[in-house]
Amino acid sequence: MSTDSVIKIKDLDFSFGGPKILENIEIDIQRNEFIGMVGPNGSGKTTLLKIIMGVLTPDKGSVKVLGNPPSQSVQEIGYMPQFASFSRDFPISVEETVLMGRLGKTSSIGFFNKADKRAAEKAMNDVEVLDLRKRVIGSLSGGQLQRVLIARALTCEPQIMILDEPTANVDMKVEKDIFDLLKQLNERITIIVVTHDIGFISQYIDRVACINRTLICHPTSELTGETIENMYGAHMHMVHHHHEDEKN
Amino acid sequence: MNSFIDAVSTQAFMQNAIIGGILASVACGVVGSYVVVKRIGYLAGGIAHSVLGGMGIAYYLGRPPIEGALVSALVFAVILGWVSLKMQQQEDTVIGALWAGGMAVGILFISQTPGYSVDLMSFLFGNILMISSDDLLWIAGLDVLILLIVFLFYKQFLALSFDEEFARLRGIPVERFYLLFLSLVALTVVILIQIVGLILVIALLTLPAAVSGQYVRSLNVMMLLATVLGVIFTTGGLALSYQPDLPPGPTIILVAGAFYLVSLVITRFWKKA
Numbered sequence: 001m002s003t004d005s006v007i008k009i010k011d012l013d014f015s016f017g018g019p020k021i022l023e024n025i026e027i028d029i030q031r032n033e034f035i036g037m038v039g040p041n042g043s044g045k046t047t048l049l050k051i052i053m054g055v056l057t058p059d060k061g062s063v064k065v066l067g068n069p070p071s072q073s074v075q076e077i078g079y080m081p082q083f084a085s086f087s088r089d090f091p092i093s094v095e096e097t098v099l100m101g102r103l104g105k106t107s108s109i110g111f112f113n114k115a116d117k118r119a120a121e122k123a124m125n126d127v128e129v130l131d132l133r134k135r136v137i138g139s140l141s142g143g144q145l146q147r148v149l150i151a152r153a154l155t156c157e158p159q160i161m162i163l164d165e166p167t168a169n170v171d172m173k174v175e176k177d178i179f180d181l182l183k184q185l186n187e188r189i190t191i192i193v194v195t196h197d198i199g200f201i202s203q204y205i206d207r208v209a210c211i212n213r214t215l216i217c218h219p220t221s222e223l224t225g226e227t228i229e230n231m232y233g234a235h236m237h238m239v240h241h242h243h244e245d246e247k248n
Numbered sequence: 249m250n251s252f253i254d255a256v257s258t259q260a261f262m263q264n265a266i267i268g269g270i271l272a273s274v275a276c277g278v279v280g281s282y283v284v285v286k287r288i289g290y291l292a293g294g295i296a297h298s299v300l301g302g303m304g305i306a307y308y309l310g311r312p313p314i315e316g317a318l319v320s321a322l323v324f325a326v327i328l329g330w331v332s333l334k335m336q337q338q339e340d341t342v343i344g345a346l347w348a349g350g351m352a353v354g355i356l357f358i359s360q361t362p363g364y365s366v367d368l369m370s371f372l373f374g375n376i377l378m379i380s381s382d383d384l385l386w387i388a389g390l391d392v393l394i395l396l397i398v399f400l401f402y403k404q405f406l407a408l409s410f411d412e413e414f415a416r417l418r419g420i421p422v423e424r425f426y427l428l429f430l431s432l433v434a435l436t437v438v439i440l441i442q443i444v445g446l447i448l449v450i451a452l453l454t455l456p457a458a459v460s461g462q463y464v465r466s467l468n469v470m471m472l473l474a475t476v477l478g479v480i481f482t483t484g485g486l487a488l489s490y491q492p493d494l495p496p497g498p499t500i501i502l503v504a505g506a507f508y509l510v511s512l513v514i515t516r517f518w519k520k521a
Binding site for chain 2: 055075079096104106109112136156
């Protein structure tokens with residue numbers, strides 16, 4: 001089992017020059033695992049994802065993605081950022097948006113080629129947005145846009161998908177649809193998803209990675225009432241602090 | 249109007265002016281669309297105005313002002329690009345300082361140039377009626393260069409203007425392409441200075457693309473429509489200014505501005521209906 005590890009992190013520390021954001025991180029993610037990543041805001045989730053994608057370099061420790069340093073494997077990772085890193089009135093169609101995912105895989109000069117268009121078509125088909133391909137992104141509903149962003153992450157035909165709160169802006173029904181879709185994709189792709197709604201996704205995921213500077217992993221089988229209570233306990237504690245801050 | 253058509257069919261300077269307007273519209277349609285969707289009109293304005301520094305120095309040294317404009321536009325594009333990447337907090341202040349500083353340098357050099365005083369107004373407000381065949385060659389050459397770069401790096405520029413963060417994660421060297429893009433803005437500014445002068449450049453750079461952006465669903469079509477609108481604005485401005493003998497540069501800008509306002513009202517009204 002340990003021979004097919006896709007992401008292996010050992011003894012990792014990271015800081016932006018000041019206090020440690022991440023400390024002593026160890027995780028070994030196996031092929032076709034479905035990992036849920038939880039933690040309060042500012043706990044280092046996004047930082048850890050950026051290290052895995054080679055955008056940030058750790059102070060200490062080793063990171064291997066598909067057996068290589070992250071910068072060499074980033075083309076094998078499909079990434080779906082948190083909503084709103086672009087303007088929704090940008091004149092761009094669904095198809096063109098999805099094609100953006102081919103960057104880094106396609107030739108570096110000229111226009112997108114036939115292979116890119118085929119990959120985009122397949123990705124749009126997988127997430128059921130093919131009929132929207134000519135629509136401009138500003139005309140999509142929240143749920144449709146999230147699917148388009150998943151398609152964009154899929155067009156590079158990744159071995160790993162990383163999704164940063166894919167359901168932060170959609171209702172429960174759409175959230176369930178999206179996680180059903182991810183579960184299907186999980187048959188061929190290793191998935192890491194950042195979320196706040198651990199209670200809901202526990203039926204989909206294999207393990208939960210709880211991050212708050214350090215990382216503790218729980219298999220979902222261990223996710224009994226007590227562990228959930230503990231996790232939520234920590235969570236509610238943080239919320240409590242926020243409220244206090246606001247009052248002061 | 250008839251006398252304008254007569255002038256176009258008989259006078260070489262009028263033909264040059266029309267051709268100059270068309271060639272300039274290509275650059276401002278393509279590059280202006282990026283400027284509008286990326287919302288860097290202020291940065292582009294900074295490049296346009298600081299170019300007076302280079303033109304003044306070139307004039308002082310007895311070189312053609314367009315050479316000074318070309319060099320200083322590229323230098324300022326890189327400096328301003330670096331500032332906007334590295335000093336995001338003070339970006340607008342630094343752009344403002346370079347904008348005004350560049351102009352001040354230009355005016356000082358022009359004032360110290362011996363001989364009869366240069367027509368400062370033609371630097372500032374351009375004179376499309378004075379465009380020579382040599383100028384047209386320059387403009388055409390810069391057009392070709394701009395289009396070549398945009399075709400080669402179409403994907404990167406689209407990614408950069410649409411979603412910079414995602415582009416970076418896909419391994420695009422975002423900073424390098426941003427500076428390359430600002431260099432295209434610089435080249436476009438140099439072209440447009442010939443047409444409307446550096447004060448009015450920013451209007452011709454952004455207004456055709458802004459009007460176009462109200463109607464289109466893709467960046468390519470936005471560029472195409474903006475180019476067509478640029479031709480309409482420059483030719484229309486020339487025609488309107490000819491009979492009453494008005495300066496063409498400001499007339500062109502007012503035509504573009506009026507078009508933009510009317511279009512803004514129409515699209516607002518239309519979307520509500």
